[in-house]
Amino acid sequence: MRAVAVFQLKGGVGKTTSAVNLAALAAADGIPTLLWDLDPQGGATWVLGEQAQGKQNKYWRGEQPLGSLIQETRWPHLHLIAADLSLRKFQQSLAGKTAARQAMTDALSLLSEQFGLVFIDCPPALTPQMEGVLRAVDRLLIPVQPSGISLHAYQQLRQQLEWVKSKQWLPFVTMLDKRKQAQVRWAREEASQFRELLPTFITQSASAEKMLELRQPIVTALPHVPLSRSYRTLWQHVKPRLNLR
Numbered sequence: 340m341r342a343v344a345v346f347q348l349k350g351g352v353g354k355t356t357s358a359v360n361l362a363a364l365a366a367a368d369g370i371p372t373l374l375w376d377l378d379p380q381g382g383a384t385w386v387l388g389e390q391a392q393g394k395q396n397k398y399w400r401g402e403q404p405l406g407s408l409i410q411e412t413r414w415p416h417l418h419l420i421a422a423d424l425s426l427r428k429f430q431q432s433l434a435g436k437t438a439a440r441q442a443m444t445d446a447l448s449l450l451s452e453q454f455g456l457v458f459i460d461c462p463p464a465l466t467p468q469m470e471g472v473l474r475a476v477d478r479l480l481i482p483v484q485p486s487g488i489s490l491h492a493y494q495q496l497r498q499q500l501e502w503v504k505s506k507q508w509l510p511f512v513t514m515l516d517k518r519k520q521a522q523v524r525w526a527r528e529e530a531s532q533f534r535e536l537l538p539t540f541i542t543q544s545a546s547a548e549k550m551l552e553l554r555q556p557i558v559t560a561l562p563h564v565p566l567s568r569s570y571r572t573l574w575q576h577v578k579p580r581l582n583l584r
């Protein structure tokens with residue numbers, strides 16, 4: 340099994356949109372996939388049209404087994420650990436980085452019996468507990484907005500998390516607005532020099548907002564719109580980098 344955290348320090352950069360659509364694409368490929376919503380805002384839970392049936396923080400406090408939190412979704416091979424507001428206490432529930440890492444490692448070891456892939460939709464904050472979670476996973480999928488400053492912020496994050504091995508980083512550009520000359524130029528000239536970035540872009544698209552209304556991943560709701568196409572291309576680049584067995 341592989342565990343992928345979709346993470347960024349910055350809010351509103353497309354973490355949830357990416358986590359939901361990549362999880363749906365993995366499931367559609369027949370991979371038993373779990374989407375773990377770790378953000379108390381519950382965006383991923385909302386988009387899948389689900390509701391938390393328990394309090395996730397009870398797991399983090401050691402009061403409830405993880406299995407009871409795993410729910411089915413409307414899509415074959417796709418399961419969910421839903422988020423609810425109890426997750427606001429996530430930080431207080433774990434003593435620090437080491438405790439969080441251990442709890443996540445234990446969780447992933449259990450999940451590996453049932454799943455081939457776990458996507459974790461993270462909140463936009465690097466607390467010691469989040470760092471513990473990131474230490475337990477196999478890959479960090481990082482949405483980067485199309486600008487020099489976002490790329491710089493990514494490089495700083497990479498320096499701060501210096502223990503993450505090179506191959507574990509999967510940064511990619513999101514929300515590229517093709518109508519904006521400066522962004523298109525940046526993508527063509529600067530981003531293409533930056534070998535680490537996955538060689539594909541997620542474009543700015545009104546279909547992303549539509550997901551919130553439809554409460555479905557865009558790749559299943561409207562598979563032919565450009566946003567779905569860009570997520571399918573992204574998945575084609577991410578999948579081989581996961582070394583799935």
Ligand SMILES: Nc1ncnc2c1ncn2[C@@H]1O[C@H](COP(=O)(O)OP(=O)(O)OP(=O)(O)O)[C@@H](O)[C@H]1O
Pocket residue numbers: 347349350351352353354355356357378380382461462463513514515541542543544545547548549551566
């Ligand atoms: N490619 C896109 N084009 C246009 N809008 C997008 C795109 N991707 C996401 N959005 C919109 O931007 C907003 C933020 O996206 P999303 O919730 O995925 O970001 P996030 O990084 O998970 O945010 P947060 O840090 O709050 O969890 C949402 O309203 C979403 O619909």
Ligand SMILES: [Mg+2]
Pocket residue numbers: 354355356378382460461462
């Ligand atoms: Mg989010």
